[in-house]
Each structure stands twice: as structure tokens, then as C-alpha cells.
Amino acid sequence: MTDKAQRVLLLLVLALGALLLFFDLDRYDLWGDEVLSFPKGETFSQMLEWVKWVPSQVHPPLYNVVQFFWGAWFVGDSPGGNRLLYALSGFFALVLVYLLGKDLFNHRVALIATLLAATSPFLVEYSRMVRYYPLTGMLVLLTIWTFLRLYRNPSWGNWLFFSMSGALLIYEDYLGWTILLVLYLYLLVNFSTIRPQITKWLLAALVMLILFSPWIPVLTSQLGKESSPYPEHVERVEKDTPRVAQRGFGLAGFASSLVIKIGYLGYVFTVGETTYFWNWAVVLPIIFVYLILVWRAIALIRKRGEKDHRFLFFVFFVSWLILLILSEIYSVFSTRAFQLPSKIMFLLPLFLLLIANGWSMIKSAPLRIALLVVLMAGNAYGVSNYFRGEQFLNPKFLVSWEQIQADIEEEADPQDLILTDEEALVHYLHTTHSPIEEFGLVGALEKVDSVLVDRGPHHVYLVIRYRGDEVIVMEGMKVNLQLSARYQMVDTWHYLPLDPEAAPYWKRFLGRDPKPYMVEVFIYKVEPEEPAVNESGPNP
Known part of the structure; x- marks a missing residue:
């Protein structure tokens, strides 16, 4: 395929993504969590004090700061105008999916992953809300991409980009620390390859920590806190936080909870929240195809010459495992199964990149086409349900x-x-x-x-x-x-x-x-x- 044809296909995929992200952002009224995402306070200093000391705001300040100025300077109270900020984050995330996929694999894998992300019912749904999830997803992709560039070319320019993107990530979402931890674990596992550049990597970590240090006192004050006017709710939060420390480690309960979360997370990442479980004619083919491609992605780990695939699998799987366990240990980061997927939505593009690479390794072209048709049909069905307001697993959005x-x-x-x-x-x-x-x-x-x-x-x-x-x-x-x-x-x-x-x-x-x-x-x-x-x- 010529470079011109590649660019045309990429532009078509991005145009489709833009259409799904930006079209009719006022379609649904604001719902509760969107309203709670609006920073409180008339001035910047008032807003910052609110972010610091309101216990229910278990978040670093970046998305509140961005949302404050976006609303104050551009859109006011407009639902569609406020949602545009996060739709833009979702769109730039699509660009980063392509860039990361092309650097790790090739144009075909990058294009298929971008297509799957652009039409993902879950990503489309949550990128059209006033929530911080798409912004986190964009910064996670940016951090991994700049990490990869520094790993391959340890120039000071790449060092600066990685240091700044990492700092932005942890100022956006505390769970961003998980991504940085896993990236540095990867360096530790491959220490022999980065030994000559170890100073730059340590210096990057130090810069991120120094930049984040003014917020550390606020972070410590937020740990384990949640505000509520309901005495029963406060009692439950105090009882559950941290769960393992206060109630001991029950292996059976822990395992059953993990199974439920993994099942629901897998369903949402593949089918989305706008297709009913019992719609078997749609659900079963999608899940079956994804299981095939997951198996292919896992099989590639052991294949020689697939170092980049192993890198991406390591980042995705270890991050997923840490976050899954964290959700069981620390209830503020979502102990309930239905809350977990949105919190870790930033892992979905990595999952789709792995799936796309597994798909590309299938030798039979007709089989590849058939599998892709099933996935795209499932995405089209879920996205159409979103725009028609049908089959929402949680109809509160409607x-x-x-x-x-x-x-x-x-x-x-x-x-x-x-x-x-x-x-x-x-x-x-x-x-x-x-x-x-x-x-x-x-x-x-x-x-x-x-x-x-x-x-x-x-x-x-x-x-x-x-x-x-x-x-x-x-x-x-x-x-x-x-x-x-x-x-x-x-x-x-x-x-x-x-x-x-x-x-x-x-x-x-x-x-x-x-x-x-x-x-x-x-x-x-x-x-x-x-x-x-x-x-x-x-x-x-």
C-alpha cells in the first residue's frame, strides 16, 4: 500500500472517529457525575481550595483546572460545550493510538487498532461525557509513546517529553502512578539494555516527583476519605477503607469478587454498556472473536522477534493486575464491579492494540476479514444503541x-x-x-x-x-x-x-x-x- 493510500485511510478513520465523538453532544442531559465534575468556586483560588479539601474529590487537580478555565473562558454552562473538551481528548487519543501502534508494529496494526478504538461503544460513550476518563486515557497513551521514543532514542528532547507527559499524567489521575510504576518495572526487567542511560531515566523520575511534590500533602489528606450526608454511607466507607487491612484477607470472597470484576470488565471492553447481556445473537459472536484474538495476542508473547508486542503486553497486563488488586484493597478506587471499567478505561486502547496485532498475524485473509466484520458489526450495533438511547445497562444517562x-x-x-x-x-x-x-x-x-x-x-x-x-x-x-x-x-x-x-x-x-x-x-x-x-x- 502506498503512503498516500495509508494517509487517506487514516484520515477516513479519524473522520469517522470525529463524527462519533463530536456529533450532537447535547443529545442527552447532564447526569449526576457530570455535574459533580464541574469545579466549585467563582475564582481559581476558590476552585483550588475546593479541590484540595473536599474529601469526596479523591483526584489530583489537573482536570479540575482544565475544566475550570474551559468553562470560564469558552462555554459556560453549555452541556455540549463542556463535553467538547473531553471529546477532543478522545480524538487526540485516537491519533496517539495510531502513532503508538505504528511505532510498535506497522501501519496496518495501527490503523485497525485506531478503527476499533474510534468505533468502540465504551470509548464513544464515555468520551462524550464531562468526565476525566478520556483525558487520562490520552495522557496514558502520550506517556507510553514518549517512553518508547526515549527507550529507543535516549536524546534529551525525548527525555523532556517523557518527563513532562508523566508529570501531567500523575497530576491528572492518581492511577497514573500505576502506569509509571509498570514502565519503570519494565526498565528494571530489561536493565542491561538501558544501563548506559540509567541516569536519564532516574533523572526523569526525580523530575516527575519534584513537580508533583507540592501536591503530596493534599494526597495524604485525601487518602481513605469520602464525604456524604448519609451516616450509613460514611460508616460503610470507613469500614471498607482499606478493606484488607480492616477486615482481613478472605481468599474465597476475594477470588469471587475478582472473577465478577474480570467478567464485567471484559464484557464492557469488548461489547460495551449499550448492548444487553441477554442479546445473545450479538454478544456471543463478539465475545467469541475477541477470545480468539486474545489467544493470538497471548501466543505472540513467546514468538521470537515480537519484543514490542511483549512490551505492550507487559504494560497492559501488569497495570491491569495491579489496578484489579488495588480495587479490592482500597474501596475509594471502586470496589463495585460496574465502577471499575470507567476508572481504568485508559487500558482499553492498549488492549485494542494487542488485539489488532494478534489479528494481523492471522495468515488467512478471508478469516481476518470475517473476524473484523464481526467486530465492526458489534461496534456499530453498540454505538447505534447509544445514539438511539436503547439497551443501556445503566439508564441513568438517559x-x-x-x-x-x-x-x-x-x-x-x-x-x-x-x-x-x-x-x-x-x-x-x-x-x-x-x-x-x-x-x-x-x-x-x-x-x-x-x-x-x-x-x-x-x-x-x-x-x-x-x-x-x-x-x-x-x-x-x-x-x-x-x-x-x-x-x-x-x-x-x-x-x-x-x-x-x-x-x-x-x-x-x-x-x-x-x-x-x-x-x-x-x-x-x-x-x-x-x-x-x-x-x-x-x-x-
Whole structure:
């Protein structure tokens, strides 16, 4: 294939990736975690203090700093404008997938890996959100690429690029330390090859550490901390952090948890979160093809002349293993299976590069084409489900909070009260400068009573999202019971009905019948209680 043809194919793949990343970024409303990604504070210093000392912000400052200036200078509160920053990170990650693949292998492997990444349902979905994951993924790829260039050509220019990219990575995500650790482990394993340049490698590590040192006191203050208004939640976090240190090492539980996480992680990395498990006609062929290619990628480790493949496999596998164990030991870094894939999404491009290289080593051209067609058909199906809003394993991304906010404002009066802990709804209420007061679920009944005293009769709009954080759901249901015992419920609104296909799955997952709707708004009429009537008459 000529150089011109290679460039044309690359541009077509990047154009496809750009289309999937940038098209209609306002399609879905902001959801809770996106809203929580917006830094708090009117000034840079206020934002930095918030990042430092809010316990729930277990993150270094880079993505908050970037998000702060992006919003302040360019886009304000626009959902699509804020998502554009992370879509751009996802796009540059595609470019880096190609560059890394071409440097490690060849144009064909790099192009196939870039194509798989550009159409990956999981990467497309999360690169179109206001979340730090795509930015971390881009910096991980940049760090590995600059590491490889320094390893092959130990010039001071390459040394500078590696040192700076590594520093940016650990300022973006604490899990970035894992990548640097694994890269230096690789140097240790291959010490004889880098002995003449050991000073540069040690100096690079020292520079990264010095640059990060101002943040070390903040890091130590964040360890094991998480803020929550719910006493039960705080108790659980304190109990689980760190899990092994406090509860001992239970081998059976540890092993079963790892199996569940590995299974779910493998499913999400290959099929995505927008195709139901039980859609066997789609799922089984995809998983079967990936198993074939994983086997091919593993087989290449022992093949002579595949040093670069062994390097990439080492970085991917050891990082994956460390992060998997870390998620079991330290609960702040996600002990629940469904949270892990997004946290370590930065490993997915490395996985796809390994898969692409395994695919390229298959000698039969018809077989290669057939396998690629299955993978691309699966990606197309998952991506189309994303844009159509179908088969989401977690439908929280589909809730129309802006519509709920508009419905409440159309119905409610200024003296009424909204009870909710849904950050996305609170965000839309604030951005529209709603005159209706909102209040959280903890202490809700006392707040309702105080509003009754201050403003007189009013309506309360209690908003509950099911299948969210179980602690928040239970708190909302408790408030609902308390209100129903004292006041008259006058109406109930329902949003996002449960997909009938998903009902059996949710029943097995939750251990109970799921609610028929994702979100419900309970409306209560709050009036002074009638004084009790003494039927026996006045006392003599």
C-alpha cells in the first residue's frame, strides 16, 4: 500500500472517529457525575481550595483546572460545550493510538487498532461525557509513546517529553502512578539494555516527583476519605477503607469478587454498556472473536522477534493486575464491579492494540476479514444503541432532568419546595435561576415543617431516582413514607419507564421487583394538621 493510500485511510478513520465523538453532544442531559465534575468556586483560588479539601474529590487537580478555565473562558454552562473538551481528548487519543501502534508494529496494526478504538461503544460513550476518563486515557497513551521514543532514542528532547507527559499524567489521575510504576518495572526487567542511560531515566523520575511534590500533602489528606450526608454511607466507607487491612484477607470472597470484576470488565471492553447481556445473537459472536484474538495476542508473547508486542503486553497486563488488586484493597478506587471499567478505561486502547496485532498475524485473509466484520458489526450495533438511547445497562444517562425541572417549574408556585439529592436536577434548577427552593433528603421532614411555619400551606415535590446509589434511594423512600404518613399525596409523575426486556435482569440483579420507572416525582399538599376533636365534649 502506498503512503498516500495509508494517509487517506487514516484520515477516513479519524473522520469517522470525529463524527462519533463530536456529533450532537447535547443529545442527552447532564447526569449526576457530570455535574459533580464541574469545579466549585467563582475564582481559581476558590476552585483550588475546593479541590484540595473536599474529601469526596479523591483526584489530583489537573482536570479540575482544565475544566475550570474551559468553562470560564469558552462555554459556560453549555452541556455540549463542556463535553467538547473531553471529546477532543478522545480524538487526540485516537491519533496517539495510531502513532503508538505504528511505532510498535506497522501501519496496518495501527490503523485497525485506531478503527476499533474510534468505533468502540465504551470509548464513544464515555468520551462524550464531562468526565476525566478520556483525558487520562490520552495522557496514558502520550506517556507510553514518549517512553518508547526515549527507550529507543535516549536524546534529551525525548527525555523532556517523557518527563513532562508523566508529570501531567500523575497530576491528572492518581492511577497514573500505576502506569509509571509498570514502565519503570519494565526498565528494571530489561536493565542491561538501558544501563548506559540509567541516569536519564532516574533523572526523569526525580523530575516527575519534584513537580508533583507540592501536591503530596493534599494526597495524604485525601487518602481513605469520602464525604456524604448519609451516616450509613460514611460508616460503610470507613469500614471498607482499606478493606484488607480492616477486615482481613478472605481468599474465597476475594477470588469471587475478582472473577465478577474480570467478567464485567471484559464484557464492557469488548461489547460495551449499550448492548444487553441477554442479546445473545450479538454478544456471543463478539465475545467469541475477541477470545480468539486474545489467544493470538497471548501466543505472540513467546514468538521470537515480537519484543514490542511483549512490551505492550507487559504494560497492559501488569497495570491491569495491579489496578484489579488495588480495587479490592482500597474501596475509594471502586470496589463495585460496574465502577471499575470507567476508572481504568485508559487500558482499553492498549488492549485494542494487542488485539489488532494478534489479528494481523492471522495468515488467512478471508478469516481476518470475517473476524473484523464481526467486530465492526458489534461496534456499530453498540454505538447505534447509544445514539438511539436503547439497551443501556445503566439508564441513568438517559434521564431528562431538564424536562423534569421544566415540568416542576410549570406546576409549582414560588413558596413550594423540591426535595432531592439528584445533582443533575439541582444543576438545572440553578442554571435556570428557579425561584423554587430545593433541599436535600437528610433532614427533609424538618425542612418541610419549617417552610409550613414560615410560608404557610405549600406543595412538596419529592424526586427519587431508582437504581442509583442505594443509600440515596433508601433515604428517598424513607422520606416518602414520612411524608405520606402526615400529608396528602395529590399526584405522582413518572419518567423513563423500565424496558420490559430489562425487567427480568434487574429483578435478578436487585433481588426484588424493580420499579416500573427510573424516576418518580411525588407531590404532597402540606397544610397545618387539623386539631384533634374531643368527642366526649369539654371537661366539666
